[in-house]
Amino acid sequence: MAEFGTFLYENWMLFAALVVILGLLLHQTMGGSSGSVSPQEATRLINHEDARILDVREPSEVKGGTLRGAITIPLGQLDDRLSELGEDRETPIICYCRSGSRSAQACGKLRKQGFSAVHNLQGGITAWQQAGLPLARGKDRKKKG
Known part of the structure; x- marks a missing residue:
């Protein structure tokens, strides 16, 4: 688990991009732009x-x-x-x-x-x-x- 935390810390921009993409997909799925x-x-x-x-x-x-x-x-x-x-x-x-x-x-x-x-x-x-x-x-x- 500590390795995962280190990975997130070292690749925070990648993780932030993933969160944004997931948020946009969720928004579309919930009817935001569907x-x-x-x-x-x-x-x-x-x-x-x-x-x-x-x-x-x-x-x-x-x-x-x-x-x-x-x-x-x-x-x-x-x-x-x-x-x-x-x-x-x-x-x-x-x-x-x-x-x-x-x-x-x-x-x-x-x-x-x-x-x-x-x-x-x-x-x-x-x-x-x-x-x-x-x-x-x-x-x-x-x-x-």
Whole structure:
């Protein structure tokens, strides 16, 4: 056992790197950055599992278009406006922003509030557009019916 202690002491940087890597893996496993979906997978969730869509961008960013039927709640207002997502905590929710960073934070907040099927749109609306998928503008932004 003393040899192990000596090894750790002499190789503390290696041990620190191991701890960081294990921490990142644990974070990912516990849902920190898991649940990302590609634009194509998001389309499947929307069309076949009636996923709700949450746009966490700021109002000035939304003017360029949104995913059709998206609920827009800026990330900074999400905690105060959770009721707009409804009571159902099991229906899939796809969160997105411009690039996927803010929406990843939103996913974490939603999971902490008990939403069980939360997905981050990988690459955000930028990836959606690069995939050639449509955006809704003006009156077409809200789901009908």
